[in-house]
Amino acid sequence: MKKVFFLLAVIILSSIVFAVSKWQNSHFSKTEKFPAPSETIVLNKGDKEEKEWKEQLEREEWINRLHKTAPDADWRSIDQQTRYMNLLRKSSNTRSNIDTLANGFLTGFWKERGSVNQSGRIVFADYDTSSNAIYAASDGGTIFKGSLNGSNWTPITDHFNISGIDYLAVLNQTSSPRIFVAAGKYCYFSDDDGTTWTTSTGINAVTSWGDIRKAAVLNQDNENIYLLIQEWDYTNWEEIISIYYSQNRGTSFSKLVSYSTNQMGSINQHDFWADRYQGNTLYYIQQDRVFKVQGNVTQQIGSIGALTNDRSMITGTNVGGNLTLYAYIDQDIYQSINGAASWIQKANVARNPFRQNSFAASYSNANAVFFGGVNCARSLNGFSSWEEVNQWYDYYGSISDKLHADIPAVIPFFDENGVAKTFICTDGGLYISDDNLQTVENLSLHGLNCSQYYDVYTYRAQPQYIYAGAQDQGFQRASQDTADILGFEQTVSGDYAHIVSSDSGASMWFVYPGFAAYNDDATTGNWDVSGDFDGRGNYWLPPLCEHPTIKSKVYMAGDDPNGGTGAFIYELTANLSGNNVSYNQLPADVQALTGGQISAFTYSPLDTDYWYALMDNGTMVYSTDNMSNWNVGGLNNGPEAHYFHGASIYASKAKFGRVIAAGSGYSNPGVWVSEDHGVTWEQMNSGLPQTLTFMIDATPDDSLIFAATEVGPYVFVAKDSMWYSMSSDAAPDQRYWSVEWINASKTVRFGTYGRGIWDFSFAQESDTTDTTSVNNLSGLNEQFHVYPNPAKDQLTVQSEQAKLRKVDIYDINGRVVAQIYPTDNTTTINLSHLVKGTYFVHLHTQTEHSIQKIIKL
The missing domain is CATH 2.130.10.10 (YVTN repeat-like/Quinoprotein amine dehydrogenase)
Incomplete structure (x- = not known):
């Protein structure tokens, strides 16, 4: 909502006033960050109230466009009824530590990641x-x-x-x-x-x-x-x-x-x-x-x-x-x-x-x-x-x-x-x-954990860096991944979303209502350059897609900047030396083909000449020549397709031509899949309630496809061709807005619009050898050891680099059956009192954790 600015007027000598430079392409220097008031700028202060109300109305319109329904359908009532049914299925609001979900296909644990201070x-x-x-x-x-x-x-x-x-x-x-x-x-x-x-x-x-x-x-x-x-x-x-x-x-x-x-x-x-x-x-x-x-x-x-x-x-x-x-x-x-x-x-x-x-x-x-x-x-x-x-x-x-x-x-x-x-x-x-x-x-400096995130992005090479775009709490960044709920730094105020990166999070693009910004080193500062939409943005927060290879470029969906009709893709370029962002309008007018506006778009990671775009009127287009030309896909087939508003589109990393479209699913199926680049489509909504799917992501082999929805987290198990709720007593009933799969740690990370960031980390199967180096969930594959597995009367657990702080053992129902507080890196645990079966061993150091599945003989 607000670009952070503070009117800095310093009177030196008698009456020399240094005016703040005009709001243009670069609103902040690289080193400026909160909370220091001298490092913020304010302009157009008198227009703040009017601008704020305009943005609030635009935000409400954007939300309603995403939740497209038939005229006689009320999406809020539909979602609330789904929540109430979910409540009836839950026994209580108590939480277990181990969850087995999706008809037994998923085993792991939920963990709140933050923020604890925003x-x-x-x-x-x-x-x-x-x-x-x-x-x-x-x-x-x-x-x-x-x-x-x-x-x-x-x-x-x-x-x-x-x-x-x-x-x-x-x-x-x-x-x-x-x-x-x-x-x-x-x-x-x-x-x-x-x-x-x-x-x-x-x-x-x-x-x-x-x-x-x-x-x-x-x-x-x-x-x-x-x-x-x-x-x-x-x-x-x-x-x-x-x-x-x-x-x-x-x-x-x-x-x-x-x-x-x-x-x-x-x-x-x-x-x-x-x-x-x-x-x-x-x-x-x-x-x-x-x-x-x-x-x-x-x-x-x-x-x-x-x-x-x-x-x-x-x-x-x-x-x-x-x-x-x-x-x-x-x-x-x-x-x-x-x-x-x-x-x-x-x-x-x-x-x-x-x-x-x-x-x-x-x-x-x-x-x-x-x-x-x-x-x-x-x-x-x-x-x-x-x-x-x-x-x-x-x-x-x-x-x-x-x-x-x-x-x-x-x-x-x-x-x-x-x-x-x-x-x-x-x-x-x-x-x-x-x-x-x-x-x-x-009263909310610590522990009132109700952060509202539009988007969350994790730096793949250095996963301790987590970036989040918040509702009115600015662009936020965590830089230390500890075992506790994380505190985030608010680098700049306002509303930010659509965080994308061509180099997996080393640099970053994102949008604010009114401009797009680029940060060449996303681990520090707020941004290097920014450029106003000047009428190009057709949404309150227009969608972005990273350039496949060039980090200083990004693509944005928008409309005619001169007020005419049209739906276009813009190529934005960050000019660090010129301190600006340039906009290049690609020639193809997609609205001429479909009559709609682009609501989500992406490219195939297997061939970046192939691009796919969803429209706000239930249609879809695809390009085979790097967006020079577009073709109308078959998503608009069906009696209720015009109630589908696309919110997220995913191009498979495993199979060329597979595309998954997700969006409003109140008066029609909310998820569709195509195996031929969008020429033909099939419904992919078995097990998914009537709701809005904000975002989807998947494992590299498409065996699991994750959905962040209005009524919670969901997973599509390809082996079962079915969606399953990932909700449990351990995760909050919330609007899940963003999702990303972090392959190195076997974790799916969700951003919620009310309870911050939540991770579901998967338990890994251990080898059935006497001594096992476990492929653990934190990605530290050589740091934790659990052996033998299967085990009979004794189990040895070991952390190579840090002293073990605590070891918990849970049965298959998530009940704690043993809890040990080691005094060194290695400890031996007596299992003789446990009955035969499957158990989970949760190892904690001061800053890391790992969960392993074992068999008790």
């Missing part, structure tokens, strides 16, 4: 006074539980992803605290701290069409919860806005009132607020009219008298028994101190809200009001005036006490001692303030 977006949070714990909901659909000082973060819903969370409340007025969540079209509650979840009843109509736009708890001692819902009236065929309420802590809801948007304005002109701790009244704004809701009775109590065309919001506070209400109408703030009977216009906040929960007032000071957009505004005088808590770019110089950009929610609350505090949710984690946002503290 939190993603937190959308809502609440505080449980009974346990002194924070519950924080991430944009990726995982709920975390932690301490009020920002420590001990633990995911409590890794087994059940709750997509689209907008509200979370911990209701602890009984002996059994309840976690209540409003998310998308559903509400859920859990009475056992997140282990099991039940769907609230009474709001079934919204699941067909619509959305829960806001939720609020009114005086939690009375157990009342209200919902503001966007629905559809199928009788009169019009959009309606409804309020639902529950009197049993969210177990069930009843409809209170409905309004037609034709008479009462769009959903953005409706909002409500309720005091969480006292009173019996919900305050509801409808355009500029204000109502009070008590029980199931609604009554208008005032009118602000302001014209509204865009957005209306309301918030309030009740300090010392005195009600103060605030309203937002098209960026103007209004105040009422007489129960909404009259209103005073106070100030223009000069921004739109980031989300519905971004407007709040303090529980301790009726004049303290907060409004979150890209930055967060703070007023301590009832919005007679206001100031920024900090500028978004201040974060990079002081991460611990400056807010990250983008404020989904500001949440006042009382702690266990009755002290008023405030949570601030951002795109970079969760913050807290105890002085009405005069100061803030970052």
